[in-house]
Amino acid sequence: MHLWKTMPFLLIILSLLPAFVMAIFARWKREVCPYLAIGSIAFSFAVSCLLAFRVMGGETIHYHVSDWLPPWGIEIFIDELAVMMLLLLTGCFLLITIFSIKALPKEIPPLATGWYYTLLLLTLTAMMGMVVTNDLFNMYVMVEVTGIGACALVVAKGEKLSTEATLRYLMLSSLGAGFFLFGIGFLYQITGNLNIPYVATELARVREQYPFLLWATMSFITVGLGVKAALFPLHIWLPDAHSSAPSSSSAILSGLVVKVYIVSMLRIYFMVFGFEVFHETYMRYLILFLATLAIIGGSFFAFVQLELKRRLAYSTVAQIGYIFLGFGLGTVWGITAALLHIIIHAFMKTCLFLSAGAIYYQTGRKKVTHFSGLGYQMPVTMAAFTIASLSMVGIPLFGGFITKYALAMGSLEANNPYFIILIVISGLLNAAYYFPIIWQAYFTSGHDVKLKMDLVPLTMLIPIVIMALGIIYMGIFPGGPLSFLEKAVTRFVF
Amino acid sequence: MDDYITRIVFRYILLFILMYGFYIVLHGHLSPGGGFAGGMILGMGMLLYFLIFGLQWKAKLRTLPMDAGIVLIGFGAILEGVKFLLPHEHGPVGMPGTLFSVGIISVVNFAIGLLVASAILNIFYLLVEEE
Amino acid sequence: MKVSLLLANYPYVIAVILFCLGCLCILTQHNLIKKVIGINIMQTGIFLFYIAVGNINGGVAPIYDPNLPEGVLYINPLPSALILTGIVVSFSVTAFALAVIVKLYNYYGTVNAPDIMRMR
Numbered sequence: 001m002h003l004w005k006t007m008p009f010l011l012i013i014l015s016l017l018p019a020f021v022m023a024i025f026a027r028w029k030r031e032v033c034p035y036l037a038i039g040s041i042a043f044s045f046a047v048s049c050l051l052a053f054r055v056m057g058g059e060t061i062h063y064h065v066s067d068w069l070p071p072w073g074i075e076i077f078i079d080e081l082a083v084m085m086l087l088l089l090t091g092c093f094l095l096i097t098i099f100s101i102k103a104l105p106k107e108i109p110p111l112a113t114g115w116y117y118t119l120l121l122l123t124l125t126a127m128m129g130m131v132v133t134n135d136l137f138n139m140y141v142m143v144e145v146t147g148i149g150a151c152a153l154v155v156a157k158g159e160k161l162s163t164e165a166t167l168r169y170l171m172l173s174s175l176g177a178g179f180f181l182f183g184i185g186f187l188y189q190i191t192g193n194l195n196i197p198y199v200a201t202e203l204a205r206v207r208e209q210y211p212f213l214l215w216a217t218m219s220f221i222t223v224g225l226g227v228k229a230a231l232f233p234l235h236i237w238l239p240d241a242h243s244s245a246p247s248s249s250s251a252i253l254s255g256l257v258v259k260v261y262i263v264s265m266l267r268i269y270f271m272v273f274g275f276e277v278f279h280e281t282y283m284r285y286l287i288l289f290l291a292t293l294a295i296i297g298g299s300f301f302a303f304v305q306l307e308l309k310r311r312l313a314y315s316t317v318a319q320i321g322y323i324f325l326g327f328g329l330g331t332v333w334g335i336t337a338a339l340l341h342i343i344i345h346a347f348m349k350t351c352l353f354l355s356a357g358a359i360y361y362q363t364g365r366k367k368v369t370h371f372s373g374l375g376y377q378m379p380v381t382m383a384a385f386t387i388a389s390l391s392m393v394g395i396p397l398f399g400g401f402i403t404k405y406a407l408a409m410g411s412l413e414a415n416n417p418y419f420i421i422l423i424v425i426s427g428l429l430n431a432a433y434y435f436p437i438i439w440q441a442y443f444t445s446g447h448d449v450k451l452k453m454d455l456v457p458l459t460m461l462i463p464i465v466i467m468a469l470g471i472i473y474m475g476i477f478p479g480g481p482l483s484f485l486e487k488a489v490t491r492f493v494f
Numbered sequence: 495m496d497d498y499i500t501r502i503v504f505r506y507i508l509l510f511i512l513m514y515g516f517y518i519v520l521h522g523h524l525s526p527g528g529g530f531a532g533g534m535i536l537g538m539g540m541l542l543y544f545l546i547f548g549l550q551w552k553a554k555l556r557t558l559p560m561d562a563g564i565v566l567i568g569f570g571a572i573l574e575g576v577k578f579l580l581p582h583e584h585g586p587v588g589m590p591g592t593l594f595s596v597g598i599i600s601v602v603n604f605a606i607g608l609l610v611a612s613a614i615l616n617i618f619y620l621l622v623e624e625e
Numbered sequence: 626m627k628v629s630l631l632l633a634n635y636p637y638v639i640a641v642i643l644f645c646l647g648c649l650c651i652l653t654q655h656n657l658i659k660k661v662i663g664i665n666i667m668q669t670g671i672f673l674f675y676i677a678v679g680n681i682n683g684g685v686a687p688i689y690d691p692n693l694p695e696g697v698l699y700i701n702p703l704p705s706a707l708i709l710t711g712i713v714v715s716f717s718v719t720a721f722a723l724a725v726i727v728k729l730y731n732y733y734g735t736v737n738a739p740d741i742m743r744m745r
Contacts, residue, residue: 147718164741178644185671194703
């Protein structure tokens with residue numbers, strides 16, 4: 001019974017503990033590390049499933065760490081949004097870790113393979129903590145730990161380029177964390193609380209007295225988390241860091257890490273400031289403007305890149321723009337579309353980056369111009385790649401179409417139908433930089449056109465295939481996830 | 495830094511540094527300071543030792559403090575984690591204002607001090623030893 | 626009148642000045658070590674802000690002491706506790722950044738950012 005009650009806390013602690021046990025194994029028995037990590041992440045996934053089961057029954061879970069009651073202690077609060085993120089994080093991490101058993105030794109120096117899993121678990125723990133916490137300062141600590149863990153995942157490759165990218169990432173992300181901390185300081189000064197519901201009630205009472213301070217707080221938090229989530233003009237660290245990392249790290253960074261900050265931002269905007277302030281202060285127009293720039297600019301930048309992983313990284317900038325677009329529309333459909341795009345983009349980008357890793361594993365090719373005949377050399381990987389690209393463009397029957405549809409509904413709901421044009425244009429731009437790769441892989445004749453099976457190990461193929469199947473599932477049966485997300489949105493919007 | 499003056503001065507100063515560190519760790523609940531600050535001082539004292547004498551050691555022996563540090567970090571973290579898992583269990587509480595007056599919090603402070611000191615040593619070793 | 630208001634709240638002013646200096650230092654300095662120092666200056670400004678929020682003029686350290694007279698004011702301990710966590714985080718960020726810089730120095734033989742960009 002006690003164990004049942006402390007389950008949310010055990011979720012955090014029991015994935016933190018193996019991270020440090022791993023540090024001992026990393027020096028003695030390096031071969032054991034991946035399996036230990038997989039066991040730990042599978043346990044987290046199971047606990048998340050249990051929590052999801054409880055939350056779907058209509059219950060929201062509050063847990064007070066070491067029994068300090070809310071205004072003073074740290075509170076863990078799990079609602080539909082948190083459960084969705086927990087399932088996404090642990091599920092994707094499980095697949096990526098299975099992928100990296102065989103892929104990792106080829107990409108990073110052998111000394112680092114043990115430590116890599118420590119960092120992996122640490123990043124996972126910090127991200128889960130950021131999602132479930134209900135305390136602003138605790139959120140800051142988790143943001144900072146995630147930042148360090150993500151930087152360390154990039155530097156694990158140990159090459160010149162990745163080290164340099166890491167330093168830039170670290171500088172900008174600690175700058176962003178500083179801005180975020182200052183924003184929390186303003187909130188604490190105004191309200192005298194750090195627990196999100198208490199801050200919200202106090203803020204609703206006194207916010208007429210501090211119009212400028214409120215505005216400053218919002219801009220500080222937007223800039224702080226915007227740097228971390230790579231909102232368009234603040235994205236300059238992203239392409240280098242994401243393209244020079246090992247491919248499993250790229251999948252984690254691009255698919256999951258940048259999203260978690262957006263979820264934190266969503267929580268702060270809608271649970272602390274409230275819906276009216278978001279509409280009054282014109283912050284949403286800034287977000288809409290930057291999201292538009294991100295969608296157009298990210299696509300154009302991606303178009304001129306010749307290295308596959310760099311192209312995928314710039315594509316991430318554009319897709320972050322979609323999420324911010326839905327977020328800035330500020331309607332139920334818009335925010336639902338943003339959350340749905342978080343899930344689907346995690347699937348798509350993980351699938352694409354893992355395929356890029358598998359292609360590099362078998363053939364050593366990195367440039368998009370060298371892909372001719374690849375569709376016959378590694379059919380399974382390229383099929384998954386094709387599915388993810390089609391979904392990225394927004395062809396019906398794939399997941400990406402559903403978010404584009406939901407975004408269009410959201411922009412109609414917000415009386416802003418111009419964004420539909422933007423969505424269509426960006427779909428065409430996506431097609432312009434994904435279809436040449438597929439065309440080259442299948443329709444330009446290489447040296448041999450005999451169909452053979454991929455030579456990559458099964459542990460690398462299975463995660464890619466599962467991701468691709470997930471995209472198709474989301475495209476054909478979007479009803480269940482959509483209604484769940486709508487429940488999550490209505491909980492904190494109205 | 496194998497120098498005559500540093501060695502002689504250090505010989506006299508080390509005990510004071512360590513004593514001051516332990517003082518701050520153990521009086522964390524009575525005066526400003528506590529586990530982190532005291533642990534920092536302890537770590538700096540030991541760091542001074544390894545800066546002056548440590549580089550004379552054999553390379554194999556030099557990784558020993560690092561392994562010990564990892565184990566100590568885990569030990570300290572577990573002791574600190576106990577605080578979260580036992581809600582409102584303070585242990586025996588004595589006279590307020592004396593050294594033994596807060597039960598488990600002293601233990602937790604001590605664990606934090608241990609953790610911080612070994613973390614500092616570890617960071618130093620990772621910076622120096624890695625090629 | 627405005628000036629007197631600023632003078633009365635001088636810790637906030639200093640905190641903001643430190644924050645801005647730190648940001649400037651991160652964004653404009655070429656030397657990587659100086660960038661790390663900039664991070665630390667920025668975070669010091671934030672910590673000063675938090676401590677100033679928690680402070681009470683004439684308050685004492687928030688430790689229960691039976692010898693103190695009745696009615697003495699304790700300062701708010703929560704911001705200090707938060708800042709202790711913040712210091713730990715900033716310490717680890719600094720350590721990690723220095724480790725990365727050592728690695729870069731091994732590769733390029735310099736810690737000057739434009740030189741590194743040129744050598745790429």
